[in-house]
Amino acid sequence: MTEFIKFKNWTVQIEREAFRRSISMTVAVDKPIRVRTNLLCSNQKILEFLNEKEKWIQKNLSQFEKIKQQSPVLSFEDGAQFPFMGRDVILKKVITLGAKDFFSIFEDQLLWHTQKISFDSLSSQSGDFLSSNLSSLKIQKTFVQAYQRYAISELQKRVQWWSVKMNLKPSNVKFNQPKSRWGSCSSQGVINLNWKLIVFKPEIIDYVIVHELSHLKHMNHSPSFWGLVAEFCPDYKILRTDLRKNFYTPKFLDLN
Numbered sequence: 001m002t003e004f005i006k007f008k009n010w011t012v013q014i015e016r017e018a019f020r021r022s023i024s025m026t027v028a029v030d031k032p033i034r035v036r037t038n039l040l041c042s043n044q045k046i047l048e049f050l051n052e053k054e055k056w057i058q059k060n061l062s063q064f065e066k067i068k069q070q071s072p073v074l075s076f077e078d079g080a081q082f083p084f085m086g087r088d089v090i091l092k093k094v095i096t097l098g099a100k101d102f103f104s105i106f107e108d109q110l111l112w113h114t115q116k117i118s119f120d121s122l123s124s125q126s127g128d129f130l131s132s133n134l135s136s137l138k139i140q141k142t143f144v145q146a147y148q149r150y151a152i153s154e155l156q157k158r159v160q161w162w163s164v165k166m167n168l169k170p171s172n173v174k175f176n177q178p179k180s181r182w183g184s185c186s187s188q189g190v191i192n193l194n195w196k197l198i199v200f201k202p203e204i205i206d207y208v209i210v211h212e213l214s215h216l217k218h219m220n221h222s223p224s225f226w227g228l229v230a231e232f233c234p235d236y237k238i239l240r241t242d243l244r245k246n247f248y249t250p251k252f253l254d255l256n
């Protein structure tokens with residue numbers, strides 16, 4: 001049974017179970033505050049409980065705000081920096097004669113190949129090239145597509161490499177971008193990887209791949225599953241924590 005109440009500016013989700021003895025609470029990023037209690041606990045009592053915990057809630061929520069700011073702001077100014085495989089690549093505009101803009105990544109540079117002519121005419125019209133929303137969105141899409149292209153090719157190579165090393169073969173590897181997972185493995189042996197993993201350092205990417213490949217053998221998170229992960233990725237606990245802490249880093253790749 002789920003119900004919602006308001007406390008200060010927050011939405012609180014209440015979950016009741018008949019035999020729960022005490023009130024407990026969790027807060028999570030982008031989710032309502034969750035209170036669990038029994039069927040008899042009055043809303044008045046829940047509000048008193050929340051009142052007592054207000055400082056704790058405040059502290060945790062403001063920490064979440066900080067976490068959200070981990071992701072760089074998407075800007076197409078020369079010198080803007082973006083995470084790519086755990087390092088920062090620096091945006092640099094280069095003039096091209098080609099008909100279309102495109103991005104390429106070379107060593108620590110993220111090159112924006114753009115046409116001089118369209119750039120000049122646009123900038124003289126509007127004063128600022130990116131003040132036009134339309135062209136800004138178009139550039140953003142091209143940028144995200146480039147990231148995705150690099151991601152898929154890099155992740156494919158790594159899955160291939162680990163698959164040989166672990167002697168575990170997925171029936172297929174697919175790339176997607178679910179909101180809150182980095183990878184999954186179906187009972188048919190299909191591995192799905194979130195291509196936005198590409199922002200993270202190679203060790204983290206490899207951990208996710210090893211994790212999903214291990215599911216081909218153990219479709220659960222049993223001790224034998226973790227044993228297999230640890231065999232190929234001894235630092236998996238640290239890497240998993242790193243990944244959780246940096247959950248919001250790829251946010252700049254969201255198209256809005």
Ligand SMILES: [Zn+2]
Nearest residue numbers: 211215220221
């Ligand atoms: Zn898993």
